Each structure stands twice: as structure tokens, then as C-alpha cells.
Amino acid sequence: MQEAQAIIERVRRVSATVQRLDVAVDRAHRNVGAGQLFLARTTASFDPYLREPWTPVHRNGSSLTIERPAGQVYTPGQIVSLIGPIGRPLPMREKIRTLLLIAHEATPAALMMLAETALAQGAAVSLALLGAAIHYPLEALPEEVEVIRGDDQGKWPDQPETLRWAEQVFAVAPPPYDMSYYTQLLDSIRQVKMEVPAQYVYGLFQPPLPCGVGACQACLIRRSGEEVPACTEGMAFDLTTLHLLAPEGKA
Ligand code: FES
Numbered sequence: 241m242q243e244a245q246a247i248i249e250r251v252r253r254v255s256a257t258v259q260r261l262d263v264a265v266d267r268a269h270r271n272v273g274a275g276q277l278f279l280a281r282t283t284a285s286f287d288p289y290l291r292e293p294w295t296p297v298h299r300n301g302s303s304l305t306i307e308r309p310a311g312q313v314y315t316p317g318q319i320v321s322l323i324g325p326i327g328r329p330l331p332m333r334e335k336i337r338t339l340l341l342i343a344h345e346a347t348p349a350a351l352m353m354l355a356e357t358a359l360a361q362g363a364a365v366s367l368a369l370l371g372a373a374i375h376y377p378l379e380a381l382p383e384e385v386e387v388i389r390g391d392d393q394g395k396w397p398d399q400p401e402t403l404r405w406a407e408q409v410f411a412v413a414p415p416p417y418d419m420s421y422y423t424q425l426l427d428s429i430r431q432v433k434m435e436v437p438a439q440y441v442y443g444l445f446q447p448p449l450p451c452g453v454g455a456c457q458a459c460l461i462r463r464s465g466e467e468v469p470a471c472t473e474g475m476a477f478d479l480t481t482l483h484l485l486a487p488e489g490k491a
Pocket residue numbers: 448449450451452453454455456457458459460469470471472
């Protein structure tokens with residue numbers, strides 16, 4: 241991980257809520273993996289103090305496509321400082337055939353490079369959009385992805401069948417929904433699988449990241465009995481290793 245300058249080459253409005261930036265990045269930042277992100281400073285000052293989390297949705301040579309909320313202003317030619325890549329690449333199985341992605345109350349942007357990789361390997365990819373995520377613009381998704389629309393409770397029609405179908409599951413839910421949703425998801429999977437194998441279902445965490453290098457302890461996640469920084473050990477964690485809340489009615 242290192243800091244380097246990057247240049248915004250193009251700004252595209254994808255929908256009323258989403259824009260994408262094509263950004264020319266330093267050689268050190270070109271090999272970003274699916275699920276990794278950058279911390280960006282777009283001004284010369286320290287206001288705001290926290291860097292923006294920039295999530296690549298596509299990689300093409302020296303250029304990365306970054307997804308950002310539409311309300312923020314960026315201009316072609318703008319130079320930004322990037323620190324990264326932050327976190328570890330999402331651990332997708334080799335030769336995966338069926339991949340389920342879930343975005344609950346969140347943009348699925350952090351899962352887009354994983355979808356692209358799986359599709360390139362010939363896998364079938366389904367994306368469940370739940371809660372506020374149902375408003376995500378479908379035109380921003382690869383055509384080959386099957387989109388499932390769910391409800392505000394984090395469920396969708398035929399959910400048990402979809403969970404049985406998937407060889408691996410990656411979900412993203414922002415704070416404060418992350419722990420409660422991941423608990424619910426793991427409980428749903430336990431209802432359709434006798435045993436949830438390790439490295440089968442992952443949840444991404446998206447806490448504020450003041451440092452991104454494991455130094456400030458602002459992003460600690462309890463895993464296998466110890467607290468570890470999401471920015472160095474995540475951002476995705478195997479849900480079977482986490483200290484999740486008790487499912488409803490089982491406390
Ligand atoms: S952001 Fe500082 S330890 Fe993770």
C-alpha cells in the first residue's frame with residue numbers, strides 16, 4: 241500500500257444518484273483486487289479530515305473506474321491523492337460456477353469487480369438488491385448479471401433456492417446495518433444448509449477509515465475471539481468466524 245497521485249480523466253453521470261470517474265492511476269495502484277479500495281484526498285487542505293473511500297468498479301490497464309455518489313463534484317483533469325489499495329482482495333473460489341452477491345441498504349459497487357471476474361471465468365452471477373439498494377441503477381450493472389429485487393427486511397422470493405444454488409456468497413451492508421443483516425443472512429443460510437462451510441459466506445464491512453493501515457483501531461471487527469482491523473484483515477470476513485448477534489427469537 242502506498243500514496244500516489246492520480247488524475248481524473250472523465251466524469252460520467254450514470255443515474256440521478258451515481259456517477260463514475262475514469263481515473264489514471266500510478267503503477268503501484270493498478271493491480272487493485274476486487275473488494276479493495278482507496279482513500280482519496282481531493283483537496284490540498286485537510287478539510288475534510290477523513291479521506292473519501294474510493295471503490296473501483298472496473299480496471300483497465302492504467303485506468304480505474306471509481307463509483308461515487310452523484311452529489312459530489314469532480315472535474316476532468318483534477319489531481320487527487322490516493323492511498324491504497326486498502327484491505328485484501330475478496331477470496332473468491334477458483335473455478336466457481338455460481339456466485340451470489342447481495343447488497344443490503346448499500347451500493348453494490350464494492351462487489352462489481354468480483355462480478356466482472358466471475359463472469360470472465362464463465363460463472364453465473366446473481367445480485368440481490370435489498371432495502372434501499374433496489375434503487376441502484378440497473379444500467380450500471382453488467383448485462384449478464386441476474387438481478388433479484390428483495391424487500392426492506394432483507395429477503396427475496398425464492399431465497400432458500402438461491403442460497404442452495406450459490407457456491408459462494410458475498411454480501412455488503414453498510415453500518416449500522418452490517419452486523420444485524422449478516423446475522424440474519426447467516427441464520428437464513430443455516431436454515432437451508434445442514435452445515436455452513438468455512439469460506440462460503442462473506443460480509444464486507446465499511447466503517448470510517450481514518451488511517452487505513454491498522455494503526456488507529458477505528459475499524460476493529462471481532463473475529464475468532466480477537467479484534468482485528470478491517471482495513472488490513474478485511475474488508476470482507478467469513479461470517480462463520482465473526483461474533484454475530486443472536487438471531488431474533490434465539491437470544
Ligand atoms: S482505519 Fe485505522 S486501523 Fe483501520
